[in-house]
Amino acid sequence: MIGVERIWRINWLWLAGLAALFVMAGLYMYRYIDDTEAAKTVFLAKNMGGGNLITQVDTRGERIIALTFDDGPDPRFTPDVLDILAKKEVKATFFVIGESAERFPGLVEQAILEGHEIENHTYSHPELDQREPVSFYEELIRCERVIHRVTGRSPSYFRPPKRLYNNEVVKTAQLNGYQVVLWTVAMENKNDRTVKDVVKRVMKKVKPGAIILAHDGTLNRSLTIRALPVLIDELHKQGYRLVTLKELMAYQGD
Ligand SMILES: [Zn+2]
Incomplete structure (x- = not known):
């Protein structure tokens, strides 16, 4: 027992x-x-x-917007853009391709000297959402190094080429200190034929805190160049102030 x-x-x-x-x-x-x-x-x-991706800024109704240019520097278009911005006394933000900044550092230097901002648009403009692994980190850092070498400054904003990205891309950019910035309205649209088409379409979508996307490189940007001064005048007429992205972000409400 x-x-x-x-x-x-x-x-x-x-x-x-x-x-x-x-x-x-x-x-x-x-x-x-x-x-x-x-x-x-x-x-x-x-x-x-897209909660962590910036497409516009809450300026609490203040009529401030940022004009941004992707895909430069390009000797065919960037000088014209810089001329127009200087004439209109407008400061803008350039998301440069590292490779191009390396080839045409003079245009990047000029942009900085004239009060514009230079930001990161990758080194070689790859499609970042593709299944084949693109070493995004390499693309980001290589472009950053070129910008730093040419301007003495480090970029704070990253915009993915062709609006293609995935979670890994966003995470890597953020871990490396970047805010990922998209846009509210683009100046380029395949349906636009005339300057009037561009200005009318953009003005319809623009609002306080908007980020306008334009391009100063790669493809033929002559319509953008022709529309740019007209658009700036129209924005000014409607009481908008055009600032760099960093300035616009400073208006972000709490
Ligand atoms: Zn691009």
Whole structure:
């Protein structure tokens, strides 16, 4: 009898110990799964919906907007853009391609000297959402180094080429200190034929805190160049002040 009782007691202790272990392991696993899944969900929610990507700024109704130019510097168009901006006394932001900035550093230097901002648009303008791994980190840092070499400044904003990105791209940019900036309205649209078309379409979508995307490189940008002074005049007429992206961001409400 004593023997049976002892065995039972030993089994009971073993069972209790095992049960306690399972409960502890379960709790640990639950917490672990819960934390990572929650973190992932927050990250996806923020980024898939574009919550962390800047498309416009809340200026609390103040008529301030940022004019931004992608894909330069390009000797065919950048000098004209800089001339127009100087004449109209407007400061803008240039998302440069690192490769081009390396080839035409004089245009980047001129932009900086004239009070414009230079930001990061990758080194070689790849499609960042493609299945084949593009080393995005390399693209980001290589462009950053060129900008730093030419201007002595470090960029703070990143814009993905062709608006193509995924969570990895956003995460890598943010981990490297960048804010990812898209836009509110683009100056280029395949349906526009005339300067009037461009100005009318952009003016319809523009609002306080808007970020206007334009291009000063790669493709033929002559319509953009012709429309630019007319658009700036129209914006001024409607009481808009055009500033760099950094200035616009400073107006962001709390
Ligand atoms: Zn681009």
